[in-house]
Amino acid sequence: MNEVGIAIPTTNLRKVHSHRYKAIWDTGATNCVITSKVVGDLGILPFSKRKVAGISGEVIANVYYVDIFLPNGVCVTDIVAFETPDLVGEPEMLIGMDIIGLGDFSVTQANGHTVMSYRIPSIKDINYAEEAKILMDRFTTKNVAASKKQRNRELRILAKQHKRSGK
Incomplete structure (x- = not known):
């Protein structure tokens, strides 16, 4: 789990007021998911509703545009995020393949230590x-x-x- 910043999309990244949340990287999720708490904290309005299939079946979810500030300092703008009432455990966001697929994602287990690494842009094949x-x-x-x-x-x-x- 990592901490990420989530903000209302803006054209001026120097004046962004992002909120910090715990996020899980989920290779099984096509898109990013944010909780109702994040929606409330940001005060954002949905631009659409869509049917989505998740772990608890199909639901109609509100859809938002958000900017995501990753732990490596990269900002991914205008991400489509689906709302869910809550997630299991501490996270307030799932980072899906819409972001993961923009770069290189790796999980290693050398010497009994799990290390997750992500870089954007993708630099070379691993x-x-x-x-x-x-x-x-x-x-x-x-x-x-x-x-x-x-x-x-x-x-x-x-x-x-x-x-x-x-x-």
Whole structure:
């Protein structure tokens, strides 16, 4: 969970008065979702109503335009956000694929620590499967080389023992 800023859309980003809320990054959500609390805090009015399918089924939801200030300092403007009465736990917003898809999103688990990272704009491809293949190839090559080295060492020792024994 991250803290994000949410504001009424504006053309002057220097004079934005955003409110801070906890948000969850949700790759299963097509669009962003904000709670009724956020709507009330911002004092915004919906521009439309749409049928949306969520975890609790299909509902008709109010739709708003908002600006989202991400933890990395990037502002994503004029995001379409759907209203929900509330979300489970502390978050007041779901960040959906409409924002996630603008950049590179990654979750890693190295050394038992979960780290979520996001950058916008997307800079380069990240292919964990390809990286894993390269590492496995290196590991296998090293093990084969080490095995050959070990086997050759053992053969030399056996050869020396064989010579000493006169057989």
